[in-house]
Structure formats: structure tokens, C-alpha cells
Amino acid sequence: MTTHHATLIPGDGIGPEVTDAALRVVEAAGVSIEWERVEAGADIFLKHGTPLPDEVLNSIRRTRVALKGPIGTPIGGGFKSANVLMRQALDLYACVRPIRTIPGVPCRYTDVDFVIVRENTEGLYSGLEHRVTTGVVESLKVVTETASLRIARYAFELARQQKRPSVAAIHKANIMKLSDGLFLECARRVARDYPEIELRELIIDNCAMQLVTKPEQFQVLLMDNLYGDILSDLGAGLVGGLGVVPGSNVGTDCAVFEAVHGSAPDLAGKGLANPTAVIRSAGLLVGHLGETDAATRIERAIEAALADPKNLTGDLGGKATTRQLTDAVVRGLEA
Ligand code: ATP
Numbered sequence: 001m002t003t004h005h006a007t008l009i010p011g012d013g014i015g016p017e018v019t020d021a022a023l024r025v026v027e028a029a030g031v032s033i034e035w036e037r038v039e040a041g042a043d044i045f046l047k048h049g050t051p052l053p054d055e056v057l058n059s060i061r062r063t064r065v066a067l068k069g070p071i072g073t074p075i076g077g078g079f080k081s082a083n084v085l086m087r088q089a090l091d092l093y094a095c096v097r098p099i100r101t102i103p104g105v106p107c108r109y110t111d112v113d114f115v116i117v118r119e120n121t122e123g124l125y126s127g128l129e130h131r132v133t134t135g136v137v138e139s140l141k142v143v144t145e146t147a148s149l150r151i152a153r154y155a156f157e158l159a160r161q162q163k164r165p166s167v168a169a170i171h172k173a174n175i176m177k178l179s180d181g182l183f184l185e186c187a188r189r190v191a192r193d194y195p196e197i198e199l200r201e202l203i204i205d206n207c208a209m210q211l212v213t214k215p216e217q218f219q220v221l222l223m224d225n226l227y228g229d230i231l232s233d234l235g236a237g238l239v240g241g242l243g244v245v246p247g248s249n250v251g252t253d254c255a256v257f258e259a260v261h262g263s264a265p266d267l268a269g270k271g272l273a274n275p276t277a278v279i280r281s282a283g284l285l286v287g288h289l290g291e292t293d294a295a296t297r298i299e300r301a302i303e304a305a306l307a308d309p310k311n312l313t314g315d316l317g318g319k320a321t322t323r324q325l326t327d328a329v330v331r332g333l334e335a
Contacts, residue, residue, distance in 0.1 A: 011040070011263065012042050021323075042071070052086055092256055099112060101113070107239050125225045170223035211238065272313065286298060300332075311328045
């Protein structure tokens, strides 16, 4: 059996509880991973003056793959987001979030199945803000042709690989004519190389409405950093909430897998958080390592566990603890 090497960042809040659950599931799936455990986040900021010490980035550069728990970011002042710093430092340019209804998870829809592909390195997350004069600030949205072409190509390649018939480019180019205009133009240029895939163009506000009224029409949604952040949470809401949606941040050299949700400080330490999103993120990691059979078994085991109402955690309307749901997934894998 091959032993893989990967970095583990437990993170803040519920992070340690849910990443522990994911490690148990990976082990039960028979995948051997030697985890290099490193710390990032709020506590580390207090000790080291940075939420993302070099040791963390160096570990990921070495192992090329990481499972990351959520890391909180203070609102307003405080330190810069470790998540944004990491994505920029490792050039994890594509944020990929599969949004799919899972049988057994209570939600309003039955047949949602699309993937959000979010540009992860620029846009309004460039961090370029300044005060012009008292009471006036500016925040710069940076859009480059290189990054826009690269993320559009990622979205079309994913659509081709997963045999999905359309990519919808989400924008606000009617107002942000230059920045979103360039993003859209790049999507059109890349689309010419994929004649079998339809390029759809939707203004973000219309897209938000259609996601709620007819989500089953979407296949791949391509968008910039901020739109991707917001619509990811909306997408999670369509399929059962933040507790169930996994994600990956992919670059040319490394990939970091993490849930869409944050550190949920209200639940931290109580053993009540839903571990599904992080377990599914670990499943994506396992697939990325080439263990595709184990990845499929992990996804099936989660589905089977969630099909039984007594395994549902509080966010899904049930009473199960993090451990009870994890035990059920592990039992399913060992059966
Ligand atoms: P952060 O500042 O790290 O983004 P946050 O609390 O603002 O944290 P989230 O953690 O993303 O934002 O989630 C908002 C709320 O959704 C949480 O307070 C929690 O009640 C719920 N939630 C999020 N993730 C989970 C989970 N895995 N299990 C159960 N509830 C969750």
C-alpha cells in the first residue's frame, strides 16, 4: 500500500473536531496518509504575529496537498485573512465547490448538481484599499487577462472532464464594464476551444435569483472571487447548508482541501458540528491523490450515514453529535 504525505491544518473553532473526524474516515477507507500537522489561525497570530507562519506554506510546498480546517478572520481591523494569504502565496488560483443534493439531507430541492469555479487570487480580494481623505476610502478590484483566461480554462476543462454541457460565466459587466468586461471576454475566448460546451452569460443578480428558483439548470458556474464567495454560501443553502459542502483550492503545484464553512465559533468545542463538509473535502483530497476508489467509497459512506435520520446533526434538524455521525460513516466503510 502506498503511503501518501499531506499537510494537516486543524484550524480555529470547530476545525480541530471536524478535521479529526475526517482523518478517522480516511483511515477507515484504507488510505494511508502520513499527516504533517501545522498550525495557522488566530491563536498562532497571538504567538507569532502572523496567522500564517512560513512553516505552514513550506509544509504544503513540500507535500503539495493539504487538508485545512476553517480559519477565522476578524471583521474590520486585526490581521489579514490567512485563507486569502495562503491562496495568494501558493497561487491556488481555482476554488472548486461541488454543490449537490444528498439524499437524506433535508432541503428544498431534489436535483441540484453543479460546480462553482471561483477565481481565487484577485478581484476585490487583492487587498488594495486606501483612505483617499477623511470619510472616503477606495478598494481596488483587480482583474487580469492572465488570471481570467486561466480560471476560464479550468472551468471548461472541468466541464469537459465531467461531461457537463454548459459553463455559465457570472458577471456584472453592465456596470463594471472594464473589469467584469475583461473577465467575460476571456471566458468567450476560452469557450471557442470547447465547441461541445455551451457558454452561458448571466448577470450576478439574475443568477442569484435563478439559483433559488431553478437551480437544476446549472452545470458549471464560473465567477470572480467575491461573487464566488457569496454564491458558494447560497449554493450551500440550496443543498442543506454550510455543514455539507466541500471544496478545494487548486494551483499548478499544490492543492488545499477545505469546507465552504467558517470556524463556527458558536459550536466550537461542543462536539456538535457537522463533520460532513470536511469529510467530503478529505474525500476530494483522497481522489486527488489518485485513490479514486477510496474517494468514491467515502462519498457513498457519507450518503448512507446521512440517509438515517438518527445520524443527522443539529444543523440538519437532527440530534446526532459529531462523533455519532462520524462513527456511522466509519462503520459504513468497515462493513
Ligand atoms: P468565520 O468567521 O470563520 O467565517 P462564521 O461563524 O462567521 O465563522 P461560518 O462558520 O461559515 O461563519 O458559519 C455560520 C454559521 O453556520 C455558524 O455560526 C454555525 O452556526 C453554522 N455552521 C457552519 N458550519 C457548520 C457545521 N460544520 N456544522 C454545523 N453548523 C455549522
